[in-house]
Amino acid sequence: MTTTQSPPHHRALFAAGVLFGLIAEQVVLFAVPLIIFQNTKSLIGLGVAFALEWLPSLIAYPFAGLMADRDGGARLFRRVALVRTAILGTVGTLCVVMPSWTTAALMTGGACLSLCIAPVRMSVEKVVPQLAGEHRIAAVQSLVQNMELLAMALGPALAALAALYLGKVWLLFVAAAVFAGSAACWLPLPRGAVQAVTDRSVRAVTAELLVGWRILAHNRPVLLLGVLNFAINLALAALLASNAALVTGVFRAGDSAYGLLNTAVGVMGLINLLFVPMLLKRFGISALGAIGFTLLCAALLLTGFAPAFPMYAVGFVAVLVGDALYNVFNRTQRLKVLPREHLGKVMGPFYLLNLLSFPIAGVLVASVGATLGPQHLITGLAILLCLFGAVFLPLTMVSFHRAIAARVSTSVGVVS
Numbered sequence: 001m002t003t004t005q006s007p008p009h010h011r012a013l014f015a016a017g018v019l020f021g022l023i024a025e026q027v028v029l030f031a032v033p034l035i036i037f038q039n040t041k042s043l044i045g046l047g048v049a050f051a052l053e054w055l056p057s058l059i060a061y062p063f064a065g066l067m068a069d070r071d072g073g074a075r076l077f078r079r080v081a082l083v084r085t086a087i088l089g090t091v092g093t094l095c096v097v098m099p100s101w102t103t104a105a106l107m108t109g110g111a112c113l114s115l116c117i118a119p120v121r122m123s124v125e126k127v128v129p130q131l132a133g134e135h136r137i138a139a140v141q142s143l144v145q146n147m148e149l150l151a152m153a154l155g156p157a158l159a160a161l162a163a164l165y166l167g168k169v170w171l172l173f174v175a176a177a178v179f180a181g182s183a184a185c186w187l188p189l190p191r192g193a194v195q196a197v198t199d200r201s202v203r204a205v206t207a208e209l210l211v212g213w214r215i216l217a218h219n220r221p222v223l224l225l226g227v228l229n230f231a232i233n234l235a236l237a238a239l240l241a242s243n244a245a246l247v248t249g250v251f252r253a254g255d256s257a258y259g260l261l262n263t264a265v266g267v268m269g270l271i272n273l274l275f276v277p278m279l280l281k282r283f284g285i286s287a288l289g290a291i292g293f294t295l296l297c298a299a300l301l302l303t304g305f306a307p308a309f310p311m312y313a314v315g316f317v318a319v320l321v322g323d324a325l326y327n328v329f330n331r332t333q334r335l336k337v338l339p340r341e342h343l344g345k346v347m348g349p350f351y352l353l354n355l356l357s358f359p360i361a362g363v364l365v366a367s368v369g370a371t372l373g374p375q376h377l378i379t380g381l382a383i384l385l386c387l388f389g390a391v392f393l394p395l396t397m398v399s400f401h402r403a404i405a406a407r408v409s410t411s412v413g414v415v416s
Helices: 008-040 043-071 074-097 099-132 137-166 171-185 202-218 220-250 255-283 285-305 309-336 340-355 357-372 374-412
Strands: none
Touching (some): 008 043, 008 074, 008 099, 008 137, 008 171, 008 220, 008 255, 043 099, 043 220, 043 340, 074 099, 099 137, 137 171, 137 255, 202 220, 220 255, 220 285, 220 309, 220 340, 220 357, 255 285, 285 309, 285 374, 309 340, 340 357, 357 374
């Protein structure tokens, strides 16, 4: 395990690259659902687009984890960021030149961008312990989480401002430029430990992939965490997939309200960035996870029962703040019980299990949400999550406590 920390300027460039990449994602997430919903006027189309956006990434995750282990992380991040730039440039050009192809181009581009999510996430997972050293993993993971929330403030604000002057389609070119900037930020970062590959046959690759699945299957706390994350993500993804339709359709708010709502989440991210270190010192990592999960569940229920946009907006912001707090626990604890040399191989299947809920949520929104209404779907999923989490969250926390204690005992040794 790495015991030394990286230079401060490396951590700053790391954070900037993550932030720019996430801002670009937020610009895309602002523009694409609005364009599709306004073109189709259909919740079914929105749900299908959401499912297509996530399904390819699930297939890519195990392979992306293997790639990150072999590459070291930083170079893979840079290359994929440039691929995202090219995809958005192509899709944007098609939308401008052939307006009748807009919906199809956006859905196809979303599927291509989905393939890029996995290697980017795996690269970040791989680089975090390289930068954090042994004792600052929670702090660096909190930094990553808060970059996500900060991006939700800057991304929609940038998108809303650019849309006023350029139009929504041209936001795709803005996002492409920001992706290129994220790649540039990671240029000075060291590549990290690289695994030499002597056998590139299908059998050898399959054997390496199976290593990750076996470690995950036999690591009880991480497996329990993956199941719990699946349940959380199912409810959260249904809310995210329905958000554009709820804001502009159900509550009759405008595009500016949609952008302002996402910006409010990011502003809370700034506040969260200030308070998470103090919360960690005061409550500890497990208590912070429990607080985040409780807030997440309560806020989901609020969005489901909200009669008007102001109450929905409060609930939506609280959902993502609760998710951010829970994710500090989620991202920190799993790194403590996984072997670093196989981290990517394990995190690939772990993310696949986590994010399988996203395309399922898209299908639920397109079917149940379109029939009964998106708020009824969110309410039902929130109630199920409360019941499921009441059992699985304590089990997961106890399992991590035992596994971490066992690793500490093994590394220190027992004196008889």
